[in-house]
Amino acid sequence: MKVAILGCGAIGGVVARAVQNGEVAGAELIGVVHAEPADPPGLPVLDVESAIARADLVVECAGQRALAELGPSIVAAGTDLLVVSVGALADDALLAKLRDTGPGRLHLCSGAIGGLDALAATARMGGLDAVRIVTTKKAPALIQKWMDEPTAQRLRTTGEPVQLMRAPAREVTAAFPASANVAASVALAVGDWDLVEATVVADPNAPLTSHVITADGSAGSYRFEIRNHPSVDNPATSGVVPHAVLACLARLAQPTGAFA
Structure with missing residues (x-):
């Protein structure tokens, strides 16, 4: 090939x-x-x-x-x-x-994530009532070009976690294109962009990039937590x-x- x-x-x-x-x-x-x-x-x-x-x-x-x-x-x-x-x-x-x-x-x-096969199977079996993904990364890695300077400076200097956005996966993916492909993957797996609620958290003390996915549906309840080391060359993505x-x-x- x-x-x-x-x-x-x-x-x-x-x-x-x-x-x-x-x-x-x-x-x-x-x-x-x-x-x-x-x-x-x-x-x-x-x-x-x-x-x-x-x-x-x-x-x-x-x-x-x-x-x-x-x-x-x-x-x-x-x-x-x-x-x-x-x-x-x-x-x-x-x-x-x-x-x-x-x-x-x-x-x-x-x-950077797993569990998509289980989510797809559950969605196919009888549908999902709620799907959530919370992504947490080092604060500076989440600075975006659309942010005003006070917001960007807050992310450079904050000493505590900051929730930057909580919205349907389609909106979060557009706002954080280098960091929210995981939310898009979840939405594509379950076949519903509006069902998936995505949250992005900037945490200056986060040792690893984390993605916590929870889902509830007719087949059961699911929770996946993925904790990745950031890429050495680009902390916006996982190694x-x-x-x-x-x-x-x-x-x-x-x-x-x-x-x-």
Whole structure:
């Protein structure tokens, strides 16, 4: 399986080098597509058109805007697409383009969280009455461009937790595009953006990034708590995310009995 990586930052760079080094059986790196002025050392670089033409699978690690701009042309050309920035799929029109038009296939990466299979099964069985996710990260990692300076300064200096937002997953995903892909993943798993309530908490003393998911429905009650070390290169994401991408790649390259 010939693989191209879209984006070469804290996630894409790790994925690209692992594939290049032969760590994913059955997968071959043909290159990376990136927007930075300097090329990443030691990695082959492609433009988007070459990546689409040559790859069997493009792995999106470049953020929501890049997915919205480039994703439709990738699947329209018949190339499969593995999405990391699932928050972009809060746009129903974009999701429809990527999922329903083809001929390339859409694959989603669970990223920093688990339990999505149980949530999907429960939603299918008899529906869910309530789903909540609370994401807690180091305060400075949650500063956004839309925040005014007093709010940003508060996050730089606060000594206690601050609840920044509590709203339906679609709204939270839009407000925190680099930090709330987890809320989008939960909403996509249960098939209802409005049912999932997402909360973002900035905590200067949080040793790890945490995601606490609770759900209640006809099948039972569920609680998942995930606590990840932040990425060394980008504290807005978890260090485990590129390895979740690599696990997805391994299943796609050689589907031999692994969990989907």
